[in-house]
Amino acid sequence: MILYFSGSGNSEFVATKIAKGTNDSLISINEILKEEKVTEFNSNVPYVFVLPVYAGRMPRVVEKCIKNMKFNGNKKAYFIMTCFETPYDSMKSITKLCREINMSLVGFDYVNMPQCYIAMYDVPTHEQAMQIYKDALGKIDVISSSIEKQETFYNETKGMMMSTVVNPIFCSMMVSAKGFYTTDKCLKCGQCIKRCPLNNISTVDNQITWGKNCTHCMACINGCSRQAIEYKKSTQGKTRNYYIGKELLK
Ligand SMILES: Cc1cc2nc3c(=O)[nH]c(=O)nc-3n(C[C@H](O)[C@H](O)[C@H](O)COP(=O)(O)O)c2cc1C
Missing domain, CATH: 3.30.70.20 (Alpha-Beta Plaits)
Known part of the structure; x- marks a missing residue:
């Protein structure tokens, strides 16, 4: 089961490609948040979360929403982040979350996607953004194939305390x-x-x-x-x- 959150479509694109590649079902966390639904899932195969990086971690509202979900069946989780450049130390907060929801983190990776943060940064033209999407296809295929084979992979990146120090400041001052x-x-x-x-x-x-x-x-x-x-x-x-x-x- 693939669960994704997406503001501008990048994570939905990656999630949809992974769902096609692994023949798995797709659930929108946007809809769950919007409808303020209490959710319980059943899956025989590992859960896959596809989320954008917001200042070095998964979005806090999404983390809170995942904590309120109930996951039955398979207890393994993959987290695939989408980001403009780097997920920094996102894996740290994800490891903690998995512990809290009683899941075993078996895979972490990221896909570079166009910058969506128009309020803070320059964003690519439509043509440049499409090229970034095309360039990402190969990596998405590799990730899908690893998930389908239920392989373990941790492409952890460094973060200079982004998730622990910078993110809280960013959230309180900028968001x-x-x-x-x-x-x-x-x-x-x-x-x-x-x-x-x-x-x-x-x-x-x-x-x-x-x-x-x-x-x-x-x-x-x-x-x-x-x-x-x-x-x-x-x-x-x-x-x-x-x-x-x-x-x-x-
Ligand atoms: C609030 C905010 C913070 C972001 N922080 C980061 C970051 O720390 N590192 C990065 O590489 N990209 C960052 N980005 C870019 C997004 O992670 C990237 O564009 C992502 O693919 C957006 O996915 P979506 O279209 O599914 O929402 C940020 C974007 C937003 C809106």
């Missing part, structure tokens, strides 16, 4: 929805409201409004087809890449 706003291109179509995995966007006095429960997944801003959402001054004129891998999945 806030305060900077998001809509421009006059906004048609109030409500797609951003539907997309937000944390139900943090609503319409107040006919205005699209962000609440306090934001994890900076960038689904709202990258997913707006009219580019009608901006974050402070840092996103103006930047490309929006959102679920771009669909054509490679056909």
Whole structure:
């Protein structure tokens, strides 16, 4: 069983490829979070988690959600991270999580994907992003094949205390929805409201409004087809890449 969380589609792409490669089922953690569902799973084969790296670890909201899930059957877990550059010391928090949910971590690796963090960094053009997807296909195949054979692999990377020191500072100082706003291109179509995995966007006095429960997944801003959402001054004129891998999945 493959469980994934994805803000802009990179992790969903990797998860879908792995599901196809291993002939396994696919579950969206976005939907579980959105519907605030209590979830229990049964699987005879190892569980596979595909998640983005947020400042050196898995997103904290996703970690909390996984802790509330119940996993029956197979007690082995693979964690495959997607990131722009490096997962830093992500494996540290994953090892701890596996201990807490009574699972044995049998595999850890990562796939380099396009930068999605438009609020903080430059992002690739659509063509560059597509090339990064194509370049990742070989590694995704290797990972899928190892998972199918139930091999053990730990491609652990170093982190300079990213997950333990930098991440908490980052979360408290940078992760806030305060900077998001809509421009006059906004048609109030409500797609951003539907997309937000944390139900943090609503319409107040006919205005699209962000609440306090934001994890900076960038689904709202990258997913707006009219580019009608901006974050402070840092996103103006930047490309929006959102679920771009669909054509490679056909
Ligand atoms: C809040 C945030 C923090 C990020 N931190 C890192 C990081 O520490 N290292 C890295 O290589 N990429 C980082 N990225 C880039 C994402 O991990 C990468 O683009 C990922 O593939 C996004 O997956 P998604 O489209 O499934 O959400 C970060 C992105 C966001 C939104």
